[in-house]
Amino acid sequence: MKDKLKVALITGAGEGIGKHIALALSKEHYAVGVNDIASNQAEATSEAIRMTGQKALPLVADVSKEGEVKEMVSRVQKTWGRLDVLINNAGLFDQRSPVVDQEMAIWERLIDVHLKGTFLVSKICAPLMFKSGGGRIVNIASIAGLVTFPRTSAYGPAKSGVIRLTQILALEWAAHNILVNAVAPGYVKTELAAKLMEEGIWDEEALVKRTPLGRIGTPDDVAKAVFFLISKNADFITGHTLVVDGGWSAYGFI
Numbered sequence: 001m002k003d004k005l006k007v008a009l010i011t012g013a014g015e016g017i018g019k020h021i022a023l024a025l026s027k028e029h030y031a032v033g034v035n036d037i038a039s040n041q042a043e044a045t046s047e048a049i050r051m052t053g054q055k056a057l058p059l060v061a062d063v064s065k066e067g068e069v070k071e072m073v074s075r076v077q078k079t080w081g082r083l084d085v086l087i088n089n090a091g092l093f094d095q096r097s098p099v100v101d102q103e104m105a106i107w108e109r110l111i112d113v114h115l116k117g118t119f120l121v122s123k124i125c126a127p128l129m130f131k132s133g134g135g136r137i138v139n140i141a142s143i144a145g146l147v148t149f150p151r152t153s154a155y156g157p158a159k160s161g162v163i164r165l166t167q168i169l170a171l172e173w174a175a176h177n178i179l180v181n182a183v184a185p186g187y188v189k190t191e192l193a194a195k196l197m198e199e200g201i202w203d204e205e206a207l208v209k210r211t212p213l214g215r216i217g218t219p220d221d222v223a224k225a226v227f228f229l230i231s232k233n234a235d236f237i238t239g240h241t242l243v244v245d246g247g248w249s250a251y252g253f254i
């Protein structure tokens, strides 16, 4: 018997952690909807997947814009007719401004992309997942949603909101067989993070010293946690936030 097509949609998959997860999903034979706000990046990730003989659909949309998200999900529906996995990953770095200097436009953008984006994409994907008989949603939160970093008055609350929203969606959609969980990464060495380290904005040596497992996280560490949460091994787990930080947030010393 032919295996049923498995379909995943991942937001912010043009770069970094999202791109890594998209490529990993395609290796597991998922047809992947590759969302990004940057069209060249959505196209590049899709092309990299297609080169391996797997299915990918570039989906250019801003996750904080309702009309664009509706159009994106309707393209997934028209192309593959189902949705099994949604990874809400799109995000951007905080400028780390003190509250009194925080520009409202930047504050609003961070809340919009992380919190409103996760809400909107989940809400608009849900009916398609209901029709598909259920599915898995994994929201990429952050340790900044669990522990408090000064000068992250938008990013921190947005990620805390994503963690609470994860629980609300888990409760509302359990009866539809949709399991909703979050992953909270610590510091992860993406291309952008590597640049921040080169420029001395992130102190790599201090971060390694401060991390009990003695290294910075990789996109693969995050992908492995996502794969656990969408696997059969996580059949009875919903509303959970899985911290992936090498022990960083458990450590109470300097």
Ligand SMILES: NC(=O)c1ccc[n+]([C@@H]2O[C@H](COP(=O)([O-])OP(=O)(O)OC[C@H]3O[C@@H](n4cnc5c(N)ncnc54)[C@H](O)[C@@H]3O)[C@@H](O)[C@H]2O)c1
Binding pocket: 011, 012, 013, 014, 015, 016, 017, 018, 035, 036, 037, 038, 041, 061, 062, 063, 064, 089, 090, 091, 092, 093, 113, 117, 140, 141, 142, 143, 184, 185, 186, 187, 188, 189, 190, 191, 192, 193
């Ligand atoms: N890198 C880290 O250390 C780290 C740590 C904890 C959490 N995270 C979270 O992981 C996720 C991915 O981060 P990353 O480090 O890979 O970042 P990244 O900047 O490398 O990639 C983010 C991608 O999201 C896209 N994007 C931004 N705004 C968008 C929007 N409105 N709509 C659609 N796409 C949009 C970008 O174009 C980019 O391709 C984010 O949610 C981030 O907050 C990252």
